[in-house]
Amino acid sequence: MKKPYRLNLLRGFCAVIFTASGLAAKTPTRPIRIASGRVSGERLAHGVRFFAGMPFAKPPVGRLRWRPPQPAVRWRGVRAARQFGHPCYQSLPPRRMGPWTTVFNSQLPPSEDCLYLNLWTPAHRRGQKLPVMVWIYGGGFTSGAGSVAIYNGARLARRGVIVVNFNYRVGVFGFLAYPELAHESPHHSAGNYGLLDQIAALRWVRRNIASFGGNPRQVTIFGQSAGAASVWLLMQSPLARGLFQRAIIMSGPGALPFSGMMTARNQLRKAEAAGRQFADSLGAHSLAGLRQLTPARLLQGKSPIGFAPIADGWVLRSGWPHGREVPVINGMVADDIGIGWYGTQPPPPPSLAHYKMVLRQICGASYRRCRGLYPASSDAQAGAAVRRALRDRARVSLALWARRQLHHSPRVYTYYFDHLLPWPQHPEYGIFHSSEVPYIFDNLRLMKRPWQPEDHELAQALAGYWTNFGKNGNPNRRGLPRWPAFRAHPLKTMELGKRLGPMPVAPRARLALWEKLLRRPLGF
Numbered sequence: 001m002k003k004p005y006r007l008n009l010l011r012g013f014c015a016v017i018f019t020a021s022g023l024a025a026k027t028p029t030r031p032i033r034i035a036s037g038r039v040s041g042e043r044l045a046h047g048v049r050f051f052a053g054m055p056f057a058k059p060p061v062g063r064l065r066w067r068p069p070q071p072a073v074r075w076r077g078v079r080a081a082r083q084f085g086h087p088c089y090q091s092l093p094p095r096r097m098g099p100w101t102t103v104f105n106s107q108l109p110p111s112e113d114c115l116y117l118n119l120w121t122p123a124h125r126r127g128q129k130l131p132v133m134v135w136i137y138g139g140g141f142t143s144g145a146g147s148v149a150i151y152n153g154a155r156l157a158r159r160g161v162i163v164v165n166f167n168y169r170v171g172v173f174g175f176l177a178y179p180e181l182a183h184e185s186p187h188h189s190a191g192n193y194g195l196l197d198q199i200a201a202l203r204w205v206r207r208n209i210a211s212f213g214g215n216p217r218q219v220t221i222f223g224q225s226a227g228a229a230s231v232w233l234l235m236q237s238p239l240a241r242g243l244f245q246r247a248i249i250m251s252g253p254g255a256l257p258f259s260g261m262m263t264a265r266n267q268l269r270k271a272e273a274a275g276r277q278f279a280d281s282l283g284a285h286s287l288a289g290l291r292q293l294t295p296a297r298l299l300q301g302k303s304p305i306g307f308a309p310i311a312d313g314w315v316l317r318s319g320w321p322h323g324r325e326v327p328v329i330n331g332m333v334a335d336d337i338g339i340g341w342y343g344t345q346p347p348p349p350p351s352l353a354h355y356k357m358v359l360r361q362i363c364g365a366s367y368r369r370c371r372g373l374y375p376a377s378s379d380a381q382a383g384a385a386v387r388r389a390l391r392d393r394a395r396v397s398l399a400l401w402a403r404r405q406l407h408h409s410p411r412v413y414t415y416y417f418d419h420l421l422p423w424p425q426h427p428e429y430g431i432f433h434s435s436e437v438p439y440i441f442d443n444l445r446l447m448k449r450p451w452q453p454e455d456h457e458l459a460q461a462l463a464g465y466w467t468n469f470g471k472n473g474n475p476n477r478r479g480l481p482r483w484p485a486f487r488a489h490p491l492k493t494m495e496l497g498k499r500l501g502p503m504p505v506a507p508r509a510r511l512a513l514w515e516k517l518l519r520r521p522l523g524f
Contacts, residue, residue: 028082034208037075042082047123048154051081051212052116056166056204057197059113065173065291066181066193069115069200084108085116087145088169089295098342099429103438103446106145112173112295117166117201118146120153121212124160129215133470134205134244135165136198138225138251138434141308142171155442159467162214164205168197172298175307177271178279180287189314191271195237196315198230202243220246220470222329224434225337228252229309229523235326237315246473248329248466250440251433253523254401255332255394267318271310278303325408327473330401331415331496332394335430338522339390347428350383352376358386362393366517373510392506394522396514399491399505401521412486413475419458419497422449436496440466461500 029049031038041051057069064070089110097105124130135151137144146165153163168174174194181190206216221244223231228249234240235247281302284290290298311318334340341347348354355376363370376385395416402412417436423429438444442463444451465475465483475483481500484492491505505511 028080031078032211034211035074035204036072038078039081040078041119044120044154046158048157049121049212050154051119051121053083053085054079054081054117054119055085055115056117057115057200060115060169060173060193061112063291065112066176066178066190066287068193068196072115084118084145084147085167086111086114087143087147088112088114088167089173089299090139090143090170091299098344099423099426099432100434101447103149103443104434106147107149108145108147110295114167114169115197115200116146117164117204118153119212120157120163121214122157122160122162124213128213129210129218130160130162130213131218131220131471132162132164132205132209132214132216133220133222133467134202135163136168136221136223136227136230137165138223138227139170141175141194141226141229142306144170144226149446150438150441150443152441152443152446156463156467159463161467161470162209162212164201164209166197166201168201169194171307172278172301172303173295175309176275176278176290177268177310177312178275178287178290179272181275182268182272184287185314187314189312190268190275191310192312192315195230195233195309196239198234199237199239199243199315202234202240206243217245218471219244220248222248222250222466222470223252224250224437225252225256233309233316235328236317238317239315244326246327246469248469249331250436251332251336252330254330254398254521255336255523257338257522266305266308266310268310268312271305271312274303274305325410327411327413327469328405328409329413329415329469329475330398330405331417331493332398333431333433333436334391334416334418334497335387335432336394337433339387339394340430340432341428342433349379350386351379352382355382355386359389362389363513363517366513369513373513392510393514393518395493395505396491396511397518397522399486399493400515400518401523402486403488403491404521406486406488411473413469413483413494414486415483415494415496416503417496419455422451422455424450431497436462439463458497462496465496 027043029041029043031040041049044050055072057072086108087106087110089112146167151165156163175191177191182188209216221231229252231247231249232253278301279290359370360367374385374389376382402414405412420431421435439459439462442459444459464480468477469475483494492502493505495503
């Protein structure tokens with residue numbers, strides 16, 4: 001990694017060694033009082049205290065299935081907050097999910113009783129108000145959990161921030177729309193229960209974080225993939241207004257070509273019709289019948305549009321989206337979804353036929369111009385040419401998103417992560433979707449990889465940029481290469497990986513091509 005600086009690696013190698021769940025068993029903490037009762041967590045190394053499995057809402061079971069989250073029940077005595085809650089009900093991931101190995105998946109069985117929150121807080125002075133960073137996991141709105149090992153927040157907390165994550169309902173449990181659901185809602189809304197869970201968790205933070213030394217008026221939300229889409233959608237939702245002051249979007253709107261998921265383009269009526277078809281596929285013809293089905297049976301149903309956020313008129317409204325006026329970071333990785341290979345089998349060999357097909361799909365009437373800018377005359381050249389085209393397209397799309405967002409946010413920062421996570425056994429995955437996450441959480445030691453000094457240096461830098469932004473709404477501080485705020489002209493982004501510093505979004509001719517072709521950024 002070529003950089004004009006050298007970070008102190010001693011901090012990196014004096015790491016806490018975590019178990020597979022991300023915890024190192026320590027002594028209990030002194031009880032802390034929150035709105036629902038008293039909790040006791042565990043003391044970890046370096047003064048970090050960890051609290052796991054704190055309920056932020058009632059279990060959404062029985063009559064509460066497909067209803068907005070309700071306030072958690074109060075308890076007497078001291079609740080031991082030392083174990084993660086179960087992930088929300090979902091299909092268990094196969095043993096090998098492409099590039100997403102064990103540390104990217106929860107090892108706990110799923111349950112409908114799942115609305116629990118986890119928190120890491122550093123050593124701090126009494127009365128000190130620390131910035132708070134709230135992580136929202138990805139998983140395509142069909143999977144994910146706060147108990148995923150790679151999301152362990154202890155090392156970020158050591159940098160002077162409180163780290164929070166939580167579970168939210170996914171799949172049919174989080175996003176089913178059905179006519180009777182809208183009828184029983186005082187807001188005539190259905191679906192978006194997973195987003196309502198996220199909002200409930202943020203309200204829990206607003207109400208309780210001061211008890212842990214946090215500042216409820218200094219909250220940053222950050223997420224990756226579906227978590228990034230969630231961050232963007234929370235920036236739209238009137239229900240989330242005032243619950244956070246900064247936002248970080250990692251591999252989401254602007255960079256990934258999934259417009260429906262990223263902008264909740266499906267309307268309530270369309271989603272209700274799909275929900276009716278889903279119920280019919282299970283032989284259930286009423287809401288009461290659906291609520292009687294077991295979670296495992298519900299996973300067997302079929303929906304023509306799947307399950308994701310929708311414009312329901314209450315949580316999310318229809319219309320052209322724009323982000324709440326908060327400082328924002330948005331970025332992508334070099335082989336993100338839509339660019340890299342994500343099959344469980346080896347990728348097919350590159351070919352001129354595939355190269356021509358992809359360029360026709362993404363360039364349309366400008367196909368000939370694309371072939372001139374991304375030339376390939378043999379199968380051996382085809383794969384690299386396609387990858388260059390797709391990477392340029394995504395970077396320009398992200399820049400166009402940022403240019404629009406300048407009208408709404410006081411500061412916008414973009415990035416392009418292009419560091420290869422070492423994995424000699426599987427070079428086919430490249431710089432895959434979510435490969436930056438272990439670096440940002442500074443959790444490389446949870447993965448058995450042939451790490452090099454530059455990997456640890458990069459993790460130190462990225463964890464620094466992210467926590468600086470959480471503290472100040474600006475990723476910069478002394479000792480790190482400067483990350484300039486995005487400007488409408490010239491279009492540049494921050495390269496994070498091979499080097500740390502600004503880079504052009506694309507060469508001039510290629511930039512002009514994609515500015516013309518991308519009337520709207522990807523993800524819109």
